[in-house]
Amino acid sequence: MISRLLKVTLTEWKLFFTDPAAVLLLVVAGVLYAFYYPTAYVNQTVSRVPVAVVDLDHSAKSRELTRMASATQQVEVKAVYNDMLEAETAMAREDIFGFMVIPENMEKDLLNKKPTKINIFTHGAYVMLHGTIGTAFSTCALTVGAVSKVKAIALGKKVPSAKAMAMRDPIPLSIQTMFNNTGSYSNYVVPSVLVVILQQSLIIGICIMGGARGHRRFRRNYRYSEVENESLPYRYLGRSLAYFLHYCGFILFYHCFIYNVFDFPRRGELLPMVVFAVVFLSSVINFGMCLSQVFLHRESSMQLFLNLSIPILFLANFSWPSYLMPNWMVAISYILPSTFAVPAWLSIEQMGGDIYDVAPKLYLLAIQSVVYLVLGMFLTHVRDKTHFNTGDM
Template identity: 30%
Template sequence: MNTTTQPVPVATPSQQGLLGAWLHALATVVRDKGVLLLLVGAPVLYGFFYPWFYADEVLTRVPVAVVDLDHTSLSRQITRFADADPRIEVHLVTGSEREAQESLWRGEIEGYAVIPAGLKRNVVRGENAVVSIEANGAYALLNKAVQYGFAEAVGTVSAGVEIRKLQASGQSAPQARASRAPVQLQMVALFNPTEGYGSFVVPAVALLILQQTLLMGAAMLTGTWVESGQHRARATTWLGRLLALCTLGWASGLFYFGWIFVLHDYARGGNPLGALALLACYIPAIAALGALLGLWFGSRERALQVLLFTTLPIAFVAGFSWPVEALPEPLQWLRWLLPSTSGVQASLRLNQLGAPLSAALPYLCALVALGAVCAGAVLALARPSSPDARQ
């Protein structure tokens, strides 16, 4: 009696259910070293490496010079006060501005102040006296430190001169100080207590790191599926794949919000539940956009080549390193097609400023809408091409 053995049907990657597709996508990521490096290795590496550059937070003891053309007790007092300021350190005192310029060009100093001849005489006469400051404008932080350092030194000396004049007119020392500054100004940095550059830039850049690593990894992985013909799949299969990408993205987001910000003592935890809601909306939008771009490029190499050079333009239009109002009007509208635009603004409000969820709700809605549109486009473009394939 002859018996025939019926082959046992095996689910192909394009026919798997949600859980099977999720597990298969995670296994594919583990086997693909390039994608694994982008989705797992790069966020961890950047999380420890990038903030290291801003560990000092605030620049101190920036080398400067003083060009003293007055050679009086007042000019020497300004020089002493400048050297005592924590922002700057006087490395050169000269009577030639040309010498100070050459030192600036050689990189020995980052700026200098010019004390003009006749400064003390003008001050005694009650005439206007101007101390000019020249700084290296190529580096914003150095320029700021030089300008602020000299401004504080000159301002302190100027206040002392005014107080002495008021005392000479018959006022007591307390009265002179009150007349000099009748309203006391006290400045408190609410959301950046150290007023450091790292505390300002790293929380925003962290959202860009999450986006770019997940975007390139998702596009590369989708490009691999296109090259092997596995991109034609049922909706449940694609939802499982997107869920796998989101799983890795959520892990990276929790790593940054829950560990990196704590490790470097950045402002954080203003609204933890709001930050979780942000990750829940932000990561799926990136994963769906990355899969859509992978389908469009159709090649893992092309996806990496193109997306690798988009980081700086995306950071430029995100709204934290450059005023949005200074962007061309078309870019002000097109930038909302990027998840990072809404993500950065929502993160700063929820995680750093401690704003309520309602303050970031428009940005979260924009992320949900962007993710839904991209996911719908992926399901439409990657659906099986024939009825047999759908079955």
Template identity: 20%
Template sequence: MKQVFNIACYETMMIFKERILFLLLFTVPLLYATVFGFVYLQGVINHVPLAVVDLDHSKLSREVRSSFANSPHFELISNIENSAQMEQAMREGKIRAAIVIPEKFEFAMQKHQPTELLGVYDASNLIWGYNTRRYIREVTTDFNTQQTAAYLAGLGISENQVKNIMNTVHLNYEVWYNPTFSYATYFYTGLLLMVIHQISLLSISLTVTREKERNTWVQYLSSCLPSWKIFVGKALPYFIVNFFNYALLLWVAAHFVNAKIGGSIGLVLLFGLLFDVIITSLGFYISVLAPNSLQVTRYLMLISVPIFMASGLTWPQTHIPFAVNALASLMPFTWMAEAFRLITVKNLPLAYLLNHLLVLLAMAGVSLGLAMNFKKSRRPPSSSGLVVNSGTNYPGL
């Protein structure tokens, strides 16, 4: 194993020697986690800027206004008195929603005639739109319930009778797994997995192409070392660093962004190790096949967004076309992202994750087989295009 150790030492020195590679491995993942963490720090959308356009100017309309003003979900924006001002404020982004109280609103309520409030909200951003609609319904339902109870009490019905009438059908909510509807739990951890995926794949994919561009890859090909020793020596430093980043970013998510990282720590580590093995092996094999670093970088950047969008992380897989789902199922990120969510958010044990485990084990076996048995034949670097990490100096062994 001395040869493997020597190759690993060489690759480690190369990581510390090349500033860009060092920053890519040790700084960029944490930087991304920090930036994304600030974005999703609150986790829940509150204080939605809302205007109340009161066309009735009655005591009851002021109660409606107070109901929305007292809700923690809304931040009431004043000085918007008509529909034109409301439309302008919505266009400028000063408000995200509005409640329009019609004329003769109090009169209709007193006469028990049909009347309605108009809720307007900006759905150009679906996260704003979904949450705003839900909050408007909650406040309106509470207000309507209070008015109905006051009316029944005014008819001389006792308090207990009012409660019995109002509570004929009572609904209790139990929100499982993500009760606060936190987007930090829903989205942030998936972004971190994608950061690990891309940084790991890119860093290991530049190892062999760098050697090709410096004409030093031939010393490995002409040596008596078997392919698997070359692979292990070159990949081992990246495997260790990538797993370190995996653990570090999850710690940041749990302790600073308050994303839910529950479930079995053993399962989290097991799936993380499998994911790391697959990405490291595939990255090395890609580097063996690729003619230069530029092509590796181009192709990995091109596939990153489709992999993320088709994985089912941001949109249910049941609502993704079959052909897209079939392609996504060939990607390790799809299985890792779903398994990670099932472990950390739903706290599921291994019995519910056997399919994911078996698929990732199969992918790890295939990727390791490809990487450890690559053909030791020289593929000269492409003569056209730019290259990455193409300096001529490299540390000696």
């Protein structure tokens, strides 16, 4: 029994290693993307963002504020302008991505205990830069303001400066980041993308091989093949085993090599990793086996899934929360293994979650796997009985 199964497995393996299109997707894509995608984010965070200061005050205080902004790590003050139009033009040229406007009479107003407002302008198209520039400039401005306020409290309430400081901010916050301490963009985006890459390349690869089986020339060439005439369960499970073993290798490669090369956190424990690999791969493989019975041309699955890769990534709940999506969209997302696999992988590998933490998601993947297994076998049975007109003889 096992030898019959392994025979199908080895034949399938041999078949996709001799097919250039399948090699491109099932071998090259998985390796290439793993290097290609994270390289863009190898610097991890954005620092020294070019900015400017529009100084309308020209006072000692405004120069102090400019110096403070220059000293921060997040931004680099490229220029000090005298009017806003110059700064706006520089921002349009993308020489700078934000600027701070120090109002006229700021120092005078501070001395006269009159409140003053500092406006910070950031480029509306770049969310990351908005956060970085906004935080850097407002920290500097509020620090200058805090010093003045502490002085005012100390004088007004007649308390020592230490007490005045405590009265200004009686419940200070300390924000701790639990799992992505450096605030790295690559740690946030790449692990999720790697799971989607595994899913997409595997589904398209299986469909390419399935598409070939819908081709008349394939049927002619392999009509006397022992493996192609094997009974349905052996044929189905043997082929699935080939993809499963192949992609287990990819998960190991990502965990042991790619995560090391790009310095991603590796907190995954053995048991949840193994269970994840089993349920995720079986769900994707069975899903792919179902779809492979639908496409008649080998390229059709590529054309469909390449177009769908962006929505599939966003449906995985890693970037845009699912509770903000319409309900019908959430329902569609339940069809895809990545919807549960991406959060489960992040919990295991990035956050060091144990088997109990990820169990609800793994159960859902297991249910998907069983449903697609039954459907896949049924569709394979239907296709076996179908006469094809596609392709050359």
